[in-house]
Each structure stands twice: as C-alpha cells, then as structure tokens.
Amino acid sequence: MKTKVLPHALLMFLAMAMNAMDAQSQKLTVSNTQNSGCLSKAAAYNYGENKPISTIILEKEGNILSVQLLNYESNCATFDFSVSSNIHEGSDGSPCSVVVKVAPVNDEMMMADCICPFNVSFTVSDLEPNVFYLDCWWYKGLVNLTEGEPLVLEDIYEDVTIDGLNYTLRKALHRAMVKKNKWTGELRIPAELNYEGQTYTVTGIYGDALRDNTSMTKVIIPSTISYIGFDKDGYGYFQNPFIGCTALESFEVEEENPILCAVDGILYNKEKSKLYIHPSAAKRTSFTVPEGVTKVAGMAFSYNPYLVSVIIPDEVTSLEYSTFFGCTNLKEVRLPSNLQMLGGWTFGNCSSLKTVTIPQSVTFLGIRLFSGCTSLTSVTMPESVTSTDYAIFENCTSLKNVNLSPNLEGINHQLFANCSSLKEIHIPEGVTDVSTNAFQNCTALKTVDLPESVHRLGDSPFSGCKLDSLLIRGIIDSRWINDRVFTGMGTRTKVYVQPTEVVKFKKVYDGMVYSLPNETNGISDNIVLPGNSPALFDLQGRQLSDKPAKGVYIQGGKKHVVSIGH
Numbered sequence: 019m020k021t022k023v024l025p026h027a028l029l030m031f032l033a034m035a036m037n038a039m040d041a042q043s044q045k046l047t048v049s050n051t052q053n054s055g056c057l058s059k060a061a062a063y064n065y066g067e068n069k070p071i072s073t074i075i076l077e078k079e080g081n082i083l084s085v086q087l088l089n090y091e092s093n094c095a096t097f098d099f100s101v102s103s104n105i106h107e108g109s110d111g112s113p114c115s116v117v118v119k120v121a122p123v124n125d126e127m128m129m130a131d132c133i134c135p136f137n138v139s140f141t142v143s144d145l146e147p148n149v150f151y152l153d154c155w156w157y158k159g160l161v162n163l164t165e166g167e168p169l170v171l172e173d174i175y176e177d178v179t180i181d182g183l184n185y186t187l188r189k190a191l192h193r194a195m196v197k198k199n200k201w202t203g204e205l206r207i208p209a210e211l212n213y214e215g216q217t218y219t220v221t222g223i224y225g226d227a228l229r230d231n232t233s234m235t236k237v238i239i240p241s242t243i244s245y246i247g248f249d250k251d252g253y254g255y256f257q258n259p260f261i262g263c264t265a266l267e268s269f270e271v272e273e274e275n276p277i278l279c280a281v282d283g284i285l286y287n288k289e290k291s292k293l294y295i296h297p298s299a300a301k302r303t304s305f306t307v308p309e310g311v312t313k314v315a316g317m318a319f320s321y322n323p324y325l326v327s328v329i330i331p332d333e334v335t336s337l338e339y340s341t342f343f344g345c346t347n348l349k350e351v352r353l354p355s356n357l358q359m360l361g362g363w364t365f366g367n368c369s370s371l372k373t374v375t376i377p378q379s380v381t382f383l384g385i386r387l388f389s390g391c392t393s394l395t396s397v398t399m400p401e402s403v404t405s406t407d408y409a410i411f412e413n414c415t416s417l418k419n420v421n422l423s424p425n426l427e428g429i430n431h432q433l434f435a436n437c438s439s440l441k442e443i444h445i446p447e448g449v450t451d452v453s454t455n456a457f458q459n460c461t462a463l464k465t466v467d468l469p470e471s472v473h474r475l476g477d478s479p480f481s482g483c484k485l486d487s488l489l490i491r492g493i494i495d496s497r498w499i500n501d502r503v504f505t506g507m508g509t510r511t512k513v514y515v516q517p518t519e520v521v522k523f524k525k526v527y528d529g530m531v532y533s534l535p536n537e538t539n540g541i542s543d544n545i546v547l548p549g550n551s552p553a554l555f556d557l558q559g560r561q562l563s564d565k566p567a568k569g570v571y572i573q574g575g576k577k578h579v580v581s582i583g584h
Contacts, residue, residue, distance in 0.1 A: 043106035047143040056134035094130035118154040202233040209240040230262035241274035481506025
C-alpha cells in the first residue's frame with residue numbers, strides 16, 4: 019500500500035477548503051459500514067505492550083471518502099457500530115471540519131469485563147474538499163488527501179526526555195503530554211518541543227505526572243495545556259497530578275489557557291467555579307474559598323501543615339475524595355449548608371481536628387471520612403444521613419460521643435474500629451444490621467443495646483471489646499447466628515436476647531446468655547443490671563448500692579417491678 023506522511027501545517031489550502039463549503043453544517047451520507055468482529059480479547063486493565071496500534075486509513079476518489087479504522091478498541095459485548103458524519107465551516111480562520119462519529123452498539127444484556135480490537139470500514143459520500151480538519155476517533159487535525167492515494171494515520175506514542183523533563187509524544191498529532199517526572203525548584207512547562215526536526219505542542223499533563231515531587235516549589239502552566247489529569251466526575255484520588263507535592267507554594271497559569279487559571283497561587287478551572295489545588299506549602303493559616311466556587315476537587319487542600327481554619331461558601335455542594343487529607347494542623351472547618359456529599363477520607367489523618375458540624379443536607383458519608391482524626395472528640399450525624407460507607411470513624415482514638423442519625427439504616431464495616439475512648443453509643447431504632455468489625459477494639463465501651471430492628475450481625479462486630487453486657491432485642495435471622503459473631507469478644511460479656519432466642523445463642527456463645535426483661539408499659543418482671551446501667555432508685559428517691567429485693571424501683575426514668583428477691 020502506498021502511503022504518505024501527514025504534513026504538520028496546511029494553511030495554504032485553507033482558502034480552497036473554505037470556498038468549497040456552504041455556511042451551514044451539512045450531513046454527509048455514510049454507507050457500507052462493516053466490522054471484523056472481535057479480533058482478540060484482553061482484560062481491560064492488562065493490554066500492556068501488546069496493545070495494537072490504533073490506525074485510520076483515508077482514501078478519496080471524487081466525492082467519496084473511504085475510511086478504515088484498524089484496531090478500534092471497544093467492549094467485548096460490542097456487535098456493531100453506528101456511524102454518522104457531517105461537515106461544517108470552521109471558525110477563527112480554521113479550515114472546514116469533517117466530524118465522523120463512530121459509536122459501538124453493545125448487547126445491553128451481556129456483561130463483559132474485557133476489550134477487543136475491531137476493524138471498522140465505511141464510506142462517506144458528498145464530500146468535495148480534499149483538505150479539511152478531521153475529527154474522527156482519536157485523530158483531530160488537518161488532513162490533505164490526494165485522489166486515489168491512501169493516507170495512513172497511526173497513533174504512535176514515543177516516550178522522550180527533553181531538557182530534563184519526561185514527555186509522551188503522539189506523533190501523528192504532533193502533541194506532547196507531560197508524564198511522570200521528578201523535579202526540584204520552579205517548573206516552567208514549555209508550550210512547544212522540538213524533537214528530531216519536528217515541533218510538538220505540549221497539550222496535557224497526565225494524572226500522575228508530578229505526584230510526590232517533594233522539592234518542587236512552583237509550577238508555571240502554558241496556554242497550550244488543554245488537558246490535565248484530574249478525574250472530572252469522581253473523587254480524583256488517583257488523577258490529581260500534584261498530590262504529595264509538599265514543597266509546592268504556588269501556581270502560575272498563562273492568561274490564554276483555555277481550561278485553567280491561578281489566583282493568589284491557587285489553581286482553579288477557567289470559570290473559577292472549581293478549586294483544584296491549594297498548594298501544600300502555601301503558608302496560610304486560614305482560608306475562605308471564594309464566592310462562585312461550587313466544587314472543591316479531590317485532595318484540594320491535602321498535606322497542608324499550615325492551615326488551621328477553612329470556610330467553604332454555601333454554593334459548594336460536594337467535597338470530593340480526601341479534600342483535607344493530612345492537614346495535621348487543621349482545627350476548624352465551616353462546611354456549606356447546601357453540601358450534599360462528603361467524599362471518602364475528606365478529613366483523613368487531620369490529627370488536630372476536634373469537632374465537625376455536618377450540615378443537614380448531607381445524606382451519605384464517604385469511606386473513612388474521619389479516619390485517623392486522633393483529636394476528634396464528638397460528632398453529630400444529622401437526620402438527613404441514611405447510610406455510610408466503611409470505617410467512617412476508624413482510629414479516632416479520642417472520640418467519646420457520637421450522635422447517630424435516627425434514620426441510619428446500618429452500622430457499616432469497621433465504623434468505629436479502634437475508637438478506644440468511646441464509652442457509650444445509642445443505636446437508633448431502624449438500624450437493621452451491625453456489620454463486620456463495626457466496634458472492633460472499642461475497649462472503653464461497656465454496654466451495647468441493639469434495637470429490635472437489628473436482624474443481621476456480621477462477623478466479629480465486637481472483636482477486642484471488653485463489654486459487660488450486650489443486649490440483642492431483635493430476632494436475628496438464623497443465617498447470621500454463628501460463633502463468628504462473638505469471635506474476639508471473650509466470654510466475660512453477659513448477652514441478653516429474646517426468650518425464644520436463648521437456646522440458639524447458647525449454641526454459639528460460650529459465655530452467659532440471659533433472657534431480656536419482659537417489659538409491658540414500662541413495668542418489668544426482671545431488672546437488668548449491666549456494669550454501666552443507669553443507677554437504681556427506690557420510690558423515695560434513694561439510690562441503691564446493692565441488688566434489689568422484691569418491690570418497685572426506678573431505673574432510667576422508668577418503673578420496674580422486681581417479683582423475685584435477689
């Protein structure tokens with residue numbers, strides 16, 4: 019096959035291309051779409067060096083353009099492709115544009131965790147110009163076609179180091195991406211590179227390109243950068259190029275940059291509606307997020323040892339993954355009243371944080387939200403919260419008081435793991451399950467009272483605890499009654515269950531199992547006296563220090579009848 023090399027600039031052909039076009043966008047006719055079917059399956063995460071080269075082959079005769087897409091990557095459930103095309107005038111002096119959309123058609127009923135290369139071919143009719151800006155699959159750029167001669171575009175990557183900085187070159191596009199680097203001092207990212215006689219525009223920064231540069235003090239971003247590896251919709255934990263840059267003091271962005279700007283050394287999107295990065299080494303003790311910001315990116319304030327207080331305006335609706343992770347001096351954060359999401363690890367390892375007020379608008383708490391907040395003493399979970407992810411309070415060793423939402427549906431895995439100062443917990447009616455290791459190593463906790471709504475217990479929910487008593491008021495589904503429930507708890511704990519459940523629990527627990535009090539209208543036939551139960555008083559208001567004899571007593575604001583003397 020005869021091929022030719024794509025020129026870098028084709029401005030001489032612009033006038034010819036523009037004259038060939040009408041003012042309005044025109045739909046082009048696509049026909050004869052064919053595909054090879056899956057050529058070879060591979061795990062979506064494990065293509066590696068064997069990944070085939072994505073290739074576009076164009077050949078034009080008259081007004082008919084033949085297109086071949088080789089090694090088009092798609093899900094293994096793909097069985098066909100939908101292709102459409104249109105042509106329209108460019109803007110700001112650019113040539114006319116031909117847009118070709120190739121959309122995989124998938125079997126919605128088939129779940130596939132692999133990807134396949136496909137060869138897809140089709141023809142586009144009614145195309146007059148030979149010079150145009152092509153937007154197709156991976157390629158966006160000028161093409162110059164000669165009648166009857168195929169033009170082959172291969173998406174070839176090459177990793178290079180120029181002036182001490184590492185890049186990945188996309189040769190067909192004449193573009194360069196900043197890749198993984200180590201840098202000391204001020205980094206000025208260039209707008210263009212010269213390599214082997216070719217010019218490459220630096221257009222992007224990969225998500226891990228500059229992570230953990232502990233000696234990089236400043237980053238200057240050119241106007242050509244149109245992509246930066248932030249996770250646009252998710253938490254951004256693995257997609258922030260500046261995570262762990264603990265010496266970074268400020269950003270500077272060229273004014274013409276289309277996607278970013280910097281204000282007072284802080285990185286925002288162009289519209290200033292999203293705060294991307296407050297540099298870790300910026301020496302502010304307090305900061306107020308500017309009005310107009312509606313989102314704060316993942317790890318935006320992470321690893322800053324100087325911040326003591328932060329105020330976030332009410333327009334902000336979400337704090338993404340690890341927003342304040344590792345801010346060891348942070349003591350106070352004013353959260354916005356319209357906040358809807360607190361992402362995982364938002365306050366992870368904020369070791370000076372003592373208390374946080376969660377707004378009533380929040381419905382879900384992300385994984386390990388307060389994990390490692392060793393100074394946190396109290397938290398109130400608003401009524402709006404109905405569910406949490408795992409280990410929200412893990413390793414909060416000073417936590418003494420938690421008010422759980424009355425609408426909480428479950429005590430999730432490791433929710434209070436290693437909260438060694440937690441002395442009491444009220445589990446609201448409505449909670450249906452207490453999951454694995456929920457109270458692991460809560461060594462100060464003496465009594466846990468599970469409401470009637472709890473019908474499921476995970477493995478070892480009280481492992482490492484030193485409970486005096488465990489009250490299980492609900493009927494636990496028989497699938498969840500096994501010896502793993504009590505693993506790591508020892509046998510010193512007195513377990514109180516419904517009378518009908520005593521035999522079941524005695525089969526799986528080696529300690530003492532008792533019937534719960536039979537309460538009717540606040541009057542009971544028995545009194546439970548766990549180690550830290552409310553004090554017991556007689557009807558004259560005198561507190562009893564010994565076990566009661568027959569009679570009527572007051573405990574926890576309720577009357578109790580003891581029918582059998584002790």
